[in-house]
Amino acid sequence: MTTRKERNFNYILLNLASFVLILFFFIWFSVDYYRNWGVELETYLKSFSESLSYPAWTYDNRVIEQLVKVMVKKKDITFVSVYDDKGNKIITSTKEFSPNLFDQIFGTKHFTKTYNLNYADTFVGKVTFGYVDREPREFLQVIGLVLASLYMVIFLLISNLKKNQRLAAMVKELNDMNSELELAFNELEEAQNKVINSEKMAALGKLMVNIAHDVNTPAGIIYSSLTEQQNRLNSVREKFQSDELSEKDFLDCLNTITQLTEIMLRNSRRITELVQSLKRVAMNEMTQTYSEVSIKSLVDDVLNALHPKLRKTKVEIVTEISDDLVVRTMPGAIAQILMNLIDNAIVHAFEYDNPGKINIKFEKIKNKNEKEYLVLVFSDNGKGMEPEVQKRAFEPFYTTEPNTGTGLGLSIVYNLVVEILGGEIELESAVGKGTTFKIRIPVDK
Template sequence: MTERKRAEAALKASERQFHTLADSIPQLVWMADAQGAIYWLNSHWYEYTGRPTGEINQHGWHTLLGDRWIEALAAGTALESELSLLGKDGEYRPFLTRVVPLRDPGGVVYGWIGTHIDISERKRSEREVRRAKDAAEAALQNLRETQNSLIEAEKLAALGRLVAGVAHEINNPLGTSLTVVSSLEHKSELLASEMAQGTLKRSSLKEFVEAIRDGSAQLQQSLNRAAGLIQSFKQVASDRNNSDLRSFDLGDLTEQVASGLRPALPKHGVTLDVDCQRGLSMSSYPGSYGQVLTNLFLNSIAHAFPDGQQGKIAIKVSATGANDVEIIFTDNGCGMTPDVRRQAFDPFFTTRRHQGCTGLGLHIVYSVVTDRLGGRLDLKTEPGKGTRVQLTLPKVAPGTSEPE
């Protein structure tokens, strides 16, 4: 009897120590028998619920935890779940519940111990993070839509500048043609008058024939030039508006694009030289390639030659290896500082915002070369030493077949 009483006293002392420990932690702790009936809760439980022991439903977890608690009781396995508990202030708060079985030395479950951790702050943080994420995604989507709109506007603006340049250039041959036609009309009236009066001389007829010959040659030259400009521009514009891939000769296409670009050259001081290797068959996107050359050209005109500075722009096209072509675009203008070079391809970066530049020209070049055409781009530049852009493009665009 003495040994049994000593064991009972030790057990009660151990229980008091456990209860003291359980009351000292900030979690809600409870214990249940092997069938899941609660028989003890720590002091924090009563502080949270505001209810005395007698009002605690011994089998309340069957309702709160549902089928998972029943399965855990049957299998003797641990359980982790989230539930909401009503506090004494009448508010429900989320808790993370963990329940583990207590086993005797023989492995038989003789009880359960459970804890409830208040996760209100974590849930609140998750909601705030989710709202911030949704807001950031919405802002990013708006930014992408705005950027796409600006890129399309930049493309249209570049095409508009080319239209204006070509229209101005066409005025020259058309003006010459009108002058020649007007002169020939005047000479025809004089000749008709002399014939009507019977005073026509051999010398006058000879002079009229020579004027007709010279005028016809000038008209043919001027109109051929105008027709060539219009044809080149029509091809470039058609390619630019057509995003479909097709087979083409890279040299011929480069020459056509260059013909459309030359009218946009400043009237004095800047020249454009084109050197193309013949027979470079491509299966790619001619419109995208023309957009790249146009943007590089317009960027040089806008930035490389300030204050009417004279200079030269050159485009060289050649094969490199068996499957690639190389396009080297250079100018001998003012070049870029290291800081400008570092940001050159960033969207919306420009050194001439005050002049209406959007900072999308080179960004479009980089995006089209790397994404659309499947190529690589390298930029070398130094202040006062010009700029060199090297494009390496596959003869066959990604996802297409060999040109026939």
């Protein structure tokens, strides 16, 4: 039978062990969270820098100014400065940052990062970002308060083992802890939504860069054709002025100019189609409103916008969509779902370089209550998923490619289908036999 002194000693040891464990967890969690925050922010800054390369190359200051204004609105960013290839400042956008009492107590730091802007292996300038780490420090402060509250509850629980009459006080402390945990959870959820929105903006920026690369080829053909056309016209003019122009020379010139004009018209139409597809996809991304939409046209726009990325792979995409399939839904959400599924398949199912096929099928069905649904069946014949990967596929930040992926692609798909569109999503996969996503979305009337 233990004495009162031994029991008190055991209580002290238990309290000390609890304190050490919670302190260790807080230190580990703080270091890991701060590092991940830095990695995610740097990834976002790099992605945004890539989106500035083409405007900097073309000296399109209006586009640069618009992109910089969007970037400086991010909570952690304090300023963005863009320079040309000669070091001359093109634009600077600054957001006022005034250190408050929190910053002074917890040592909020100010950082700068500079990235070179390269387009087509050519240095076209650089961009400098200024940012602070107030947000992760605020978040870790909340976690620290929660863990401190947790330790206090444990301390009270151990103390109440000696005095049962203080049980009511312990319950009250537990209720207080639950309230603080709920508050922390809400803040975590809000932070996750911000990261998801940042990921969507970064994806849109990458899409713009890819389209810009794809426009280069027809633009170069048009330039070459114009140059040849000018040379031929100059040659004919010189012969005409010197009375050496023959009928054959004139007819050859007409035929050549006709051919070159057809080439330029064909490539101009290609550029127009690419730009229009990007414009429609971008507008859909930015506006989450319901409207009547042709699903086939929407899918064609998405595939056109992704063409620069798809043509670098060995993946074939086959669609099965009726020309008259028109529904009232959120076209932006549907486009985002499709883009993320295609990107996920390229990266994970085929690992970029492997050949394969993606099948996209849309149809409209009715249930027993005559309620209409838009059904998407998205399947690939890639490497498939392990059972454990399937279970966690829709978890935020879960990825099997930590060096290249953010783990947000399928999480965004799930959020759009279930939370935004009120639909359902099913995942079927087998190792070596591919993966199928079945999505059912209620049609708005």
